[in-house]
Amino acid sequence: MLPPAKDSADQVPAVQVRQLVVGFDTKIILDSLDLDIRKGEVLGFVGGSGTGKSVLTRTILGLIKKRSGTIEVFGHNIDALDAKAYQQLERRWGVLFQQGALFSGLTVRQNIQVPMREYMRVSQKLMDELAMLKIAMVGLPPDAAHKFPSELSGGMIKRAALARALALDPELLFLDEPTSGLDPIGAAEFDDLIATLQKALGLTVFMVTHDLDSLFAICDRVAALADGKVIAIGTMTQMLAADHPWLRAYFHGKRARQVSALEADTNPMPPTAPASMPAAQKG
């Protein structure tokens, strides 16, 4: 049994990271990083390539060892849990990894059943029914169940990987660049799917992305990573209005023209808006 969480009130974030330090050899990647993922939100996570977004995700998931700091998931300090309690906690999240989304030697149905086999003790018949349910949930046709990843399009692979992430009915979903490699229409459809599932299932979603359209479309808040820290966190409107040079370069640079156009259309910001500035994080 999981020990009782420190505080079971709704105010406890789904994930709370404090003073996290992660490095490889002499290189520090995350340097006293603080971050809260609130329950029920879609939190977008941006940052330059190679700054540590995937490393943070993998560290929260227990796949990379941290040097110091604390990580609490649903109020449980992950360092304080024994193996069994950790496994119970692990069941409550699902992950769509940036790389290696699916096992190439398994069909879609078998891929979705990998976490089921690991964590559930149910019959093959029930696992088959559950897998077909997940396949329908992510908008794949039933015949995708018997296909191997090499027989699927990029967009179908993303959907199948999402179905696997949802295999255990998680409360918390980690998505690392879910729309990368998709064309704009495919990416928008995938965003819609995530938004629909998030609302229908009451999910908390942590989404690493470079896709400004996704940030606009589905994120309640956005956090920005630079120099090993979360330098700002707030709504997209707040991020766009912020005066921070990195944020301006990221959100208003040449590649963000479309976003700027959207911004002008939908969110004319007053020249001074102190109340809507993103909370700069300490550290």
Ligand SMILES: Nc1ncnc2c1ncn2[C@@H]1O[C@H](COP(=O)(O)OP(=O)(O)OP(=O)(O)O)[C@@H](O)[C@H]1O
């Ligand atoms: N297992 C590892 N061993 C050594 N270095 C690593 C390891 N994993 C990641 N790194 C390094 O950590 C840094 C951050 O990598 P990470 O994959 O988190 O970047 P990212 O922000 O996700 O980038 P991208 O947007 O390109 O996916 C990089 O310099 C990377 O080379």
Ligand SMILES: [Mg+2]
């Ligand atoms: Mg990455």
